[in-house]
Amino acid sequence: MERDDLRSQVSEKMKLIRVEYDYTQNRMAECLGLSKKTLVQIEKGRSTAGWTTVVAVCALFQHSEVLKGILGDAPLEIVETLAHQQVERPAGQTMGGKVWWQNIEESESFILQQNLISQHYRIIDQHYQRWYSSFEESEAKTRFDELTNN
16 A cells, blocks of 8 residues: 555545544544645545645544555554554554454564555554554565564
8 A cells, every 4th residue: 555545545535534523524634733624635536635635634534444444553653664664663552353354474573464455564562552564575674584583
């Protein structure tokens, strides 16, 4: 997934997210720091939300069922991984990947998973703490090997 893919997907669902939260166009536009005219253009498919708007939507509406339907359980993780190219550090508690994740490799201490929707990779520990995220399979496998061999 690339930034433009995420921008397109979120833009296409912006109206559904707004309706899910029972927001008027005025309230949604104000919440996102947009003019109502800009929001209407996005909702009608005449323009695509900018990167900062998509980041705001993923942060402010991260519990949206509509958003989860297109990005899985971790919209902010996808945004963070795209923004930084990869994330390498203990970076927050996850739910363990029970729904939108496929285990690729497992060791005593770590699990390498791939998101079924975004296709990005992450490494979590036995307490579901995220240690690494990347869209690059080879980099994720290399980092998994480094973590499991230490």
